[in-house]
Amino acid sequence: MRRAQLVSPFGVGAMSVLVDGTSVITAGLDHWFPRNNADLALEDFRVNDWRLEARLKVQEFRLPPDYRKGSPDDHRNEKLSVPALRFPCYSFCMYCKRLKKVPLSFQDAVRCDEPTCVGKRRFGPKMSQVPFVAICGKGHIDDFPFREWVHRSKDPSCTGVLRLFSTGGGGLEGQVVRCGYDAKNQRNERKGCGASRSLQGITTGGMKDESGEDSTFLTQQLAGRSDPYLCTGARPWLHEEDGPCDQPVQGALRASGNVYFPYVESSIFLPQKVGAVSGALRDLMKRADVEPTMTFLFTMRGKDATVAEIRQATRGAGELFDQFPDDELLAAFQDRFGIGSTGEDGDDDESGDLDIWRHPEFKLLRETPQDDELRASDPGVHAAIAGHVDRVRSVTVLRETRVLRGFARGRDNELKIAEGKALLRRRPLPPDKDWLPAYVVKGEGIYFELDSDRLAAWEARGEVQARADLIANQYGQVITDRGGSPRDISPRMVMLHTFAHLLINELVFTCGYSSASLRERLYVSRDGGRDMAGLLIYTAAGDSEGTMGGLVRMSRPDRLQPVFAAALSDAHWCSTDPVCMDAGERGQGPDSCNLAACHGCALLPETSCEEFNRFLDRGLVVGTFADPTLGYFSTST
Template identity: 45%
Template sequence: MEGAIRRSQLIAPFGVGSMSVLANGTSVIGAGLDHWFAKPEHSDLDLSEFELSEWRLQQRLKVSKFRLPPDFRVRESSGTHPVNVGLTVPFLRFPTWSFCPFSGCKRLTQHPLSLQEKPACDAQVHANQKYESLMVQVSFVAICENGHITDFPWREWVHRDVGPTCRGELKLISTGGGTLEGQRVECDCGVKPRTLRDVTMVNPDGSSRLTSNLQPGEQFPCQGLMPWHGAHSSQACGAPIRASLRGASNVYFAQVASSIYLPQHTTGVQDALDVLHQPTVGSVVSALLDVGQEVTPEMVRKYAGPQSAGMSDDDIRAALRELEREKAAEGHTDGADIGEQEFRRPEFQMLRAKSSNESLRISTVDRDAYDDDLDEWLDRVTLVDRLRETRVLWGFSRVYPRPPTREAGKAMLRAKPVDYSDQWLPAYEVYGEGIYLEFDAEKLAEWESRPSVARRVAKLVQQSTAAVRGDTRTGPLTARMIMIHTFAHLLVNQLVFECGYSSAALRERLFVSQAPDAMAGLLVYTASGDSEGTMGGLVRMGEPGRLEPVLRAARENAAWCASDPVCMDVGDSGQGPESCNLAACHSCALLPETACEEFNRFLDRAMLVGTMSDPKVGFFS
């Protein structure tokens, strides 16, 4: 079976370990990186064509290279010598259990992960039928917080036994109704049928009903199965396991690291280094350096051709010294992760100033050119005419969007560890543009010091800690983080309305940290992988005379929601994903998850405009 998928979607949301459905209805799971880039028949394999370079992310993720997912190419003629023709990305058929939809059958049968066609039911009831009765994969899987996934334990569940010996024929029968109680599992051994009631539920103590209720008095923990690496791949786990619909949003959370390209050197040196990082040039130069041969600017010009035009010899020599330093640092993976806030600080500093690099063009605007009413809260505006973003899949999680450690996440992508020189992660690059806004530091500090603000933040921190242990991607959960994050969502929604962008075409990037060296900025940008939003439309909206109405409208939209007063007065229970929002819902502040850095969590309109009973809690009130 075959299916088509965009290369960028193999990073997220359909990367390694994810569930997707082919056009013919078959549910599949993405195979591990060990099985990518297998040499195709009747074709040569040249991996240098797919390699990407992003020095900041490579240092942070401790890998030697990134690779674009392979694109599928058809051999044009028999007389050519093809390269990288017929490359595919492997997926496995999962769940392995299927049932017969025929009303007189309903038989449950298990098939191997590698089955390459839709199975037909061979029960005796179909003996006189003219056509085959094709089986349908079940809708349920079982997942755990450590990222493992397995088939729902149908045989264990109906026998109420963590180790059943019966191998009788199972049936999955729907008795009607819209709840799981209407799904019943039967075995022809005569054991009492059992419904799927509460299999997706969680006990108050955090354990799952599937783990604690499968057999009275016995626990049924996760066995650590990893079917994306093959049928027998597993590791020690023991965490509670819970049932879930295979298409549920909590089955897979891609952990994607991204960075905005920053020039590492002056323009001339950086341009030369970019040429040396290209696979066609870099592979030759690296090979010469490995054998100890001196590489001169003349040799670089020979290999680079027209790309070296306009480069001085001094710039090329400086780029060669930097390339040697990078090669000497390869394999040194010691050191802790600096954290997302510190990783973004160089981007924060670069976005505040003018830049004319080809991959990062930033123009500053005189603050006095904007209307005076923005002086109360806005400190800086810069227009990003062009930026390059690299996105890398480094792991995934299930149940909660809480990421594992970097090393544990990378280990989930491979069945076997590899040396540093062979460590790579799937990635892709996109180009876009954006508007950078920075809030007034003094106004923020005064607002954060209000007791009512601290009480409101404590409520959301308590709720998020109970649900997802308070984890955020961009740093601790603070008042300024909640307020700037919510404002970014409202601004994106307003730009969609004003400019005609699709809501998934815009993204947010937050630069938020506390004193010392506090940050309070946000970047709204386009980087959707196609031509939408790369023609200057978003930058034009950031110009004086156009930006002010958009900012005012976004601020005014925070004051009222179509679901008010319910949305604003949600109380202590929270709402939204894992109940980690207060005054924020689909009618006012939520965005597509591809546009939000926090999976639509940690939002509260009250932090912008206050509440009816306590208006001073709002930054703009």
């Protein structure tokens, strides 16, 4: 497993399968870096981004530990690993169908001890983990309550042998739990009470209880509607088998998509002062003999720290800092700790305004910054697209930090920063010691910005707003049912998002990138003080595909115009049209929040899309069959 995958999609609380077939759940952050390890050198893992640290209220970020064999002369960070626990704990025998539960910390192979399976052998056959778990909306997960389910009781007294039989049905109705049966599915009174019940309906959610509150089939039907079965509050990734929780619980397949929704916060690094700090000085600031003293100085003096005090803090590095002038050293200190920031980044825990967070990036990217961490140039705009696109930037260097700040289960709901961080560890850390797992991607990209006058005139058309309202109204209904906050799903947002997907698909085809190697980053707002209509397409993979310059070369006017033309031409017809265009007007895709957009034309891998492939419509880009002039690019070449 790559280190980046321990941030997403296999971060804290996520399940994965080891090479021997064992399903495990990634443990919490409490034991990622053992405090009693004398050879631990945290400077190898620290990552800093002053904007993101302020937003998430942490002192630093850390790369997931990588396993190192070490050497006789160097034992630093030797044999570090990310702990994981066996989950689900229930296993079943493929021969006799017996269910057996073992502890979370069990490390050996689970073997069946049924006499008919053991026979004359020393050990019984290996058992397989069950595919079923139970989840709740607060992020908890537990073993499926087989014993409670089959006995229709929250506290059954029967301790008989349970077996999970498959009766040949096409769905969960064919999976039957039985108590007091033998391996041949025959009743055996000595082995239990004889209760039997299929698993039909256990994954059903979206129900209402008698008081109108959200509920599930498992909660209402395990023991009856009059005695609802609620979540146990289990957090197995933290080795907690129970806890306080009053939420309904839903059955799920352990590999299904609704079991884990990681919340990853990302940021393009912005220097406090462009070009003021070299990359070499930033690297020196991370040295093991400098970082702790710098942090202590900031804790004690904050923004009042002087250059003399900063130089005193760097004395452990000898003369390495002498080559840098005072103003650059002070700028590096301010960059490291975010001193002098304007507070425009929307770091309030209750703030969900992405446009506030993205606006500083937008302001800097649209210019031509020249910094070791963010560098862009102006290649010009081809005359054929100049009427629609106001500016293009070749972003030759950028650094993106992606941080896991929590996760959800069941539904991709809104998650407050404090609630998400509480799921990642047993005991919260004070702000001056708090950290979150992260990884850094250095790459390149192309930035586009639409013509503001043409965009305003296009958005003012009634038919344009009416089509965008189809998506906005559907999303409003969905988010209201889930108790979330509404968003501004504007025509420019849907159009620019769809156009980003079309461009990425064309760049993948033209340049030979893999389908998941490019990502989008949208800068969209209709707020008067933060009006934005920009798009950044950049390399998402931290490998050779991200640094070879291929994407930057495509920003040249003579190369970009054919890509634009091909993307718009392909958007006029989908391989599933007229079904995609016509049927899509009633809604399709995730939450029915797409119009004319499907896998044949506009969808991307979910790792490349910011919105989980929602809010897409080719009609707002190139027009519809009924109104070819509806799209923003309808008259483009």
